Structures are given as C-alpha cells and as structure tokens.
Amino acid sequence: MSEKLIGAAIFGQSGGPSSVINSSAAGVFIEALKHSDVITKVYGAAHGIKGILDEHFYDIGEEDIAELELLRHTPSSALGSVRYKLKSVLDDETDYQRLLEVFRKYNIRYFFYNGGNDSMDTCNKVSKYMQSVDYECRVIGVPKTIDNDLFGTDHCPGYGSAAKYIATSIMELKLDSTVYNTGMVCVLEVMGRNAGWLTAAAQLATYKGLGADLIYLPETPFDIEEFVKAVQNVCAKNENKCMVVVSEVIKNAEGRYVGEFVASKTDLFGHAQLGGVGQTLANIIKERLGIKVRAIEFSLLQRCAAHLASKVDVDEAFASGKFAVQSAIAGHTDKMVCLERDYSAEGYVCRPALMDVALAANTEKKIPAEWILPAGKGLTQDYVDYALPLIQGDCKAPLEDGLPRFARLKKVWGND
C-alpha cells in the first residue's frame, strides 16, 4: 500500500487504566517485535506522552515474550499512565518541538497511543504537527476506556470487563444484602462520565434475575423527592429491602451534580458529604425512611478487577493493539482502531477496523436515548442484546500461590 517506513516504534498508555489496557500493550509489543525488518526498536513510554517529552522510555526488546504475554491478564497501565493534554500548537509549540526532537534522536517513525478521547486528541495533534514539519511518522490510536464513550467504535476495550465486574458483583451483593429478615436499603455507586454505560451494566444483573430494584443513569435528571418515593415503594412491597445502583455523576434537572448539590445543603440534611453520592443518598434514605442503609462504592475495583475480565474483552484489546501495528506498517496513519460489529451475522462477529482519529477525538458515544427507560427503571432489552456478547468468557492470570501471577517487566531504559 505504501513504501516501507523503517524506524523505531513507541507506544504509550494514557488516562485511567483498565483491566485490559495491558492486553492492548501486549498486542502492540508482540506484533511490533515480529517486524524487526521495518520496526528497528520497540519502546514503551513511561507515563505516556510525558515519558516521551522527558525522554523516559523502556526498551521492550529486552523483555521476555512470556512476560509480555502475561500483560494480557495484568490490570492497570504497566508503563505508567498520565493525564496530560497537549496545548494547541497555535498557542504553544514547545511540547511539539520537543517531541520532534526526541522522535528525530531515536528515529521514531511509529507512534501508538492507547487511551480515550483525550488520547485520540493527542494522536491527532502529534500527527498533524509531524506532517506540518515534514517528519514522516505513522500515528495510530488504540482505543481504551471502561466508560465506553469513545465515538466510532461499536464498543471500547475495557468496557466489557468492567461491565462483567459490575453485573457479577451486583448479583453477588443482591444475594448477600437480602439475607436477613430485616430491612436494608443498599446503594451501589458506579463510576461514570457523561454517558452512563458503566451504570447500565447493572441491567445485565437484572436480566439474570438478580438485579437492583432501581437503576439511575446520568442521562436522566435525578430528583431526590422522586428517588425517596421510589425507594419507599420498593420497600413497601419487599419487606423494606431495596437495592439501588446509581452513577456517581447523576445530575438534577438544572444539570448540577447531585453529589455536589446535596453536599452544599449541609444544613438541610444536617451533615457534610464525605463519601460519594451513594453514601449521601443512603444517608438521606436513613433519615427520611428510617431504614437501615449501606452504601457500597465499586471505586477502583471496577476498573482493575482483572481476575474477572471478560475473555472477549481481553482478546479484542489484544487484537486492537496488534491491528494498530499491522495497519501502520501497511502505511496507515491518522487513524484509530475501532471495533466493527457485524449485526447481520449470526452470533457475535466483531473485527478491528480503522477510522479517522480526529473524529474519535472530539465526539462522545452516547447510549441511544430509546434504550433508556424512565428514571430508576434501567434500560430496554436492546442494551442487554448489545452488551451481553461483550462479557463472555473467563480469562485471567495463572495462579501462583493461589494468587494472580501478573507480568513482571524488567523495564530496561531504552533512552540514552
């Protein structure tokens, strides 16, 4: 397709980690090391773009392939992550000049960056700059976010495993929290951004008959009085037992985050907010309905529970990394790997493909509005049909002493 571009490759991880972000790293590294005729060196940037700016990166050629394979099952970002947004080149060219300097010094001709919207923005800006200064470099973004809000891909590596963790945990908690013959309102708080994909995973537990009674997505304005009434209704029918799943970023009708909104009302509710919105809502129920409550935050557990990863997710994350390398070698640049699902096929068929990275950088993937039921009521079967294939299969690190044997990288510095 394009002429051979010979030089080094660098890969970085960015943004919040996931259970499978390292599986994409494994896909990139293992594939890149196979192409030593064109990819002369494989670097892993320490803490993403910051590692390139600081000239801190590892020589992946020094790693054992067996350890790179274990990255498939090792949660979090093995190279270290970063939250660093490049300024517009029009405002400040410093970072771009520095990147060019490093790329030239190490003859870096392939740049792979793994992350969400912001990371795709980084890919886009770096690629455009390198083009503007006539430095040939192929740039491919590898998608990652448990939030599933990356545009242009059917779903995003990281989401399936987080959804599987959330649904499984809700099923287990449902059995646990209803065990006594006394009342209890249990409020589970799920991470999220504007799109409520993670909270939506609660619907999968409902589908299996062990779900929450009420599910609150950030897409639907949250009204505290209606919430209290809804809990009261469930409790009345169900021996004062009620399980609620709530997104940490629910907003009220004015668009204010409920956590923040309620916390500011310390006088009205008589307490300051220390925990998250789940704890706050639990306190309100306790005060208003006098029922025993418990708030549970899935916190970081939902993004790092690699022991409960979805096999489909692990495999797709790996395939995305591998495909990024193959595509770059074939001459593609300015692209993000996306997952294309064939909805006309029988069963689940999904393949990596390419899309313009600029498009992914600036658009958010929302839950279709028609899948969302009224406040508290969760989602339609369309969501279940969409999400169920993404959580299939088990796939985790081998056990050593009964505990996971995660990858142990040597991390030999590749910079001078």
Add this chain to the structure above:
Amino acid sequence: MSEKLIGAAIFGQSGGPSSVINSSAAGVFIEALKHSDVITKVYGAAHGIKGILDEHFYDIGEEDIAELELLRHTPSSALGSVRYKLKSVLDDETDYQRLLEVFRKYNIRYFFYNGGNDSMDTCNKVSKYMQSVDYECRVIGVPKTIDNDLFGTDHCPGYGSAAKYIATSIMELKLDSTVYNTGMVCVLEVMGRNAGWLTAAAQLATYKGLGADLIYLPETPFDIEEFVKAVQNVCAKNENKCMVVVSEVIKNAEGRYVGEFVASKTDLFGHAQLGGVGQTLANIIKERLGIKVRAIEFSLLQRCAAHLASKVDVDEAFASGKFAVQSAIAGHTDKMVCLERDYSAEGYVCRPALMDVALAANTEKKIPAEWILPAGKGLTQDYVDYALPLIQGDCKAPLEDGLPRFARLKKVWGND
C-alpha cells in the same frame, strides 16, 4: 457407635453470610438425603433458628440435586440468615418450649446449625435443653465465619475465600493506584471483629510483592500521630504514593474504636464522620499532608465474592457439612465440626473432626501474638505459612450468559 435414631433433620444458617456457607449447606443436604433409612425428611430452616420458632422451613427433598450442587458456588445464605440469640433457659424458657414443640411435631431428631460463636452457643443451649427434657436429638454445629475467630478449629470455612478476595484485590489495586506520576494515598478498609484475621490477609499480597505499605490490625493500639508519621515516611521515599490497609475495628491505646473516637472530634478535624474509619483516616492524611487520597471499603464484597472463592475453602466447607451429618448418624451430639490440620505432614493435610460445641461457643480464636509485628508493619512469615494453603485453587459457578449461574432453589414449604 450408638443405636439408630430415626427422624427428620433440620439445618439452619446463622450470622453474616460468606462465599461458602452454602457449600456447607450442600454438604449437609446432599449427605442427609442419601441416608433416607434414618433421616426421614430434610428441612432447611428459613432464617435460621427464627424459621424453626416460626415453623417456616423448606422441604429439601423437593429440590433437584443439580441445584443443591450449585449451592457450592452460590454466595450468601440461601435459606436466609438471622441474628437471634437465645436467652438463657433460666431467664426465659419460652423459645425452648416452642422449639421442643416444633421438634416433636415434625419428629426432628437431627439439628445442624451453621455459623460462628453465637450459633455454637445456640447449638449448645438447644442440645442441653433437649437433654434436660429427655427429647432425643443430635445436635452438631457446622463452623462458618469469614472472621476466622472460631475457637478450636485450625481455621474456619469462609476465611480462605475472604482472604483470597482481600489479597487479590490489594494486588490489583496496588497496580492501579500507583499508575500516575503523581502522589496518592490509598486507604483500604477491611471488615473485622476483635481478631484481625481478615486484615492479616493483606500480608499475602505483601508476600507476592504487591502489598500495602502499611497494615493496621485491631490487635495493636492505633495512634493517629504515629500513623500520620508512618504515611509521611512512606510518601517521602515513594513519590508520595502509599497504600494503607486498616481494620474497621482498630482501637486506640484506651481501647476506644478509632472510627468513633475520631468522629467525635468533629471540631478538631472540621468534619463529621459518615464513611468508615478508612474514609476518616484518608481525610486526616489529606488535611495534614496535603496529598491526594482515596478510601476504598471492601464492604460486603469481601464476604460474597464467590467468583473468587478458594477451592480449598469451598471443598472444606462442603466436607464440614457432610461430616456433620455422618457424625450425627454415627451417634455424636453436642459437637462442632472443626478442621484439624496435620502440621507434621508434607504439604497441606487437613481433615474434619469433632470438638465440644460448648468450647467453641465461648472462646475466641486469636492471632498468635508472636506473629504480629509492630503497628503498621503487618505479620511474620508464620502467618503467610498458615494462610497460604487456605486460598489455593479456583472454584466458581459455571457461567451462563457470561455471568454466574447460581443455585435456584424451589423452596417448597416443608411445614404444615
């Protein structure tokens, strides 16, 4: 050993559930159903002793054996649990008379009760009463507690799985929480009673090289100033990153619970305590050291995460239930099943045995003092050697739609 005692058997579950309490139920039920020559009916009490008093129990003979087998991997108490302490018969005989009435009505001659110290106290009291009124009934306690504080048994079914969950989660969180090149103090709160066995499980993650920096057991008086200093020391050496594991029931030198003690100092620290002790300590670190913090409570997850159960634990829980039935049929009564480990054997060898139930009822199993290092420093290798065999192997429910297929009991009422 003793003459054949023909009659019905009843089994109840009591106290906080665990990942494997239903595995003991499976052991009791499956074994009891095999002995229809002596055990004429097998009942499962709804909500423990309360279900017997209320004459609410299920006819287990109506259940499919395949579903009873799935109980091995189904968390929480399938029959419902209860926290109900029988009064001394000298103070109030009402409950005892009612139990006798129900036992007589259904010709119940075997009583199996699954729980911790309080449940063993119930076994002891019921058995002594039945003897005093010359009603022949064999009573065997089946041990259960994630807290591992039941006396007389090497360890307790439920502990291994909770310990495996805690150690695995700490390893995953360690990778996740150190991913950025900025500081973060992460405080993980573990459940507990007077004995810090659950918190001690953090030492297993340390043993695997992915442990917390500081571990605080309830056995060692907790000093807030020393704690702040210890965190500061770790942060100074470690780019402001520090992971702390803390028992929810740590006490200060005067024996007061730290959560309660700190919460009462709302003026000094400027806030009320809403979350647990982990959140409170995290807030203190934020205030005093100005480092970003995150508090994570394992909450109910640590006792119901059956997807991460230890195979050794699941098997021992089952074996304990089975052995209880075999022992009762053989003529034993007034006993609790305990686990006897052969420390002289090569490898891990452990078998169910019997001990006096009265002894288990009133004594607490503590962590040997010589295994406990000074505040924050965790435990010696002795603890690791003790606990590691208990978390071996994986064993979980089969997947259906990528999610656990837990037992679905018919729950046909067995009472009139």
